[in-house]
Amino acid sequence: MHFDLFTLGVIGAAIGIAISISFTLLGLVLRGLPALRIWATAFWVITAAALTQGLNENGSLLSTVVGGGLIALANALMLMGIAIHLRYPLRWRWPLAVVGLFVACQVDVYLSPPTQTVSALMFGGYSVVWDAWMVWVLLWRSPRDMRSTCSFTALIFIIDALFYLLRSVVVLFPQLLAHSPLDELLTTWNYLFGILSSFLLSTGFTLMLAERLTLDLRRLARTDGLTGLLNRSALIEAGARLVDACRARGQGCSVLMFDLDHFKSINDNWGHAAGDAVLIHFVAVIRSVGLPRGTLFARYGGEEFMLLLPAIEPARAAALAERMRTAVAAAPAVFEGSRIDITTSVGGATAVDANVEQLVNAADVALYRAKHQGRNQVAWNSEA
Incomplete structure (x- = not known):
């Protein structure tokens, strides 16, 4: 069965809306978790990006600059949500600077369209950079008692990075891999993989939130609220x-x-x-x-x-x-x-x-x- 870009965009938007609503409702209940609100915003932004790119597939200003900028912004929000959740002191200006650089590159792509190979390599490179950044924070800046859920979420970003690396290999070597089973698989799963990644990320973030709540409750049961000492x-x-x-x-x-x-x-x-x-x-x-x-x-x-x-x-x-x-x-x-x-x-x-x-x-x-x-x-x- 073949789905065109518009259909996949609508499917992705529908799933994104469901995930975004669930995270927003959780944020209304769990008010003491700032990362939850940031992740809810990130999923709303991803949903808007999917809808924007799904409505237009001809490399217009809407899909190239606006859609690409929204994807970069969603990545920045996810990264900052992870850092805040793990209490890692990452300043907002660094992810936002990368977003600004990405948008500037997308504007250049829109004004002076490169070859399809260069465009695919650029987008894949941006995606791998975001994935590597988030994996680094999850694996090397997470506390020991949160390693299990952080490792699960990091695995999702690693798989995402490998997917874009494989796509880049196919683009770089069209003579060898064009119309190969790998090329057809990556083409078929290009947008379906994005939808699946959003679902898995929502699961990973939910597990991280549950683990944080469990650890906080255990700590509250063992510590004095005024002095922070053991009770x-x-x-x-x-x-x-x-x-x-x-x-x-x-x-x-x-x-x-x-x-x-x-x-x-x-x-x-x-x-x-x-x-x-x-x-x-x-x-x-x-x-x-x-x-x-x-x-x-x-x-x-x-x-x-x-x-x-x-x-x-x-x-x-x-x-x-x-x-x-x-x-x-x-x-x-x-x-x-x-x-x-x-x-x-x-x-x-x-x-x-x-x-x-x-x-x-x-x-x-x-x-x-x-x-x-x-x-x-x-x-x-x-x-x-």
Whole structure:
């Protein structure tokens, strides 16, 4: 069965409209995913390009410049959507500069039409450049926990690039490949492949969105929303594995538990917004002192924080606790231009043959002792 360019353009436009509508509706529901809106716009642009080129197949201004420019713009939108989704800092000006270069070349093609061979090679080269750019971002700039869906989407762009490379080979060697099975296959599948690619890309982008949502939900379940630290349950879960690993190697682990002194008075006198600012400031001060490698830092609850230090000597852990206590006392928090002096009490414990719950309980006993003895000091539970 043979389809002319107009028929294939209408089919592609119909499928593109369906994909574009589905992505637009998803964007109305999932408002926290900016890449989704960009990809929805990209599919609308591809649909417009398919319709533009399908309505006219004689190399007119509409199909050559407008249609080609829309395809380039859709590629730029897809690339930027991928970069934003993967949180890769790619500036808009670079893809848009390539779009401008492509449109300028298309205008030159319209004003001074080259041979069909040159025109086909130019379009194939543009397509391969976009595909290679997106594959590079997907495979080399994606986080490790998103590699599976990014690899699937990258495979689609790789297949697309191979398709245009094969077309370029056929154009370059017409004496050998003209009217060959490969030539006939590529000619037959030229526009059908574009329709299939759009469908597969929509599937790949949907899988990437689903994976991002899953990862974000997992992270929200494990982190404190205000400070970005591990929450209590995540600390106990990760700490259990860390302590067990150290115990298997005969190494000790230390726990430092911090409590901000008189924190209730800060909320009462300055308001809860000031209290939140103080908590964020406290976390920044602790991090500025320097955390040993492999340390778990968590918000244990309210104004209580905890550090789990693997494979560390008790003397070193105690010295670190004292440096942190001193740093907190020396760095008042600033809220709305006013200074808020803060101090912290610290309880510490170190053990080799203990699980994470026993270490936490031992540090909590030491923290109670530090508060009972006047606050703003470090107490150590030597019986842990």
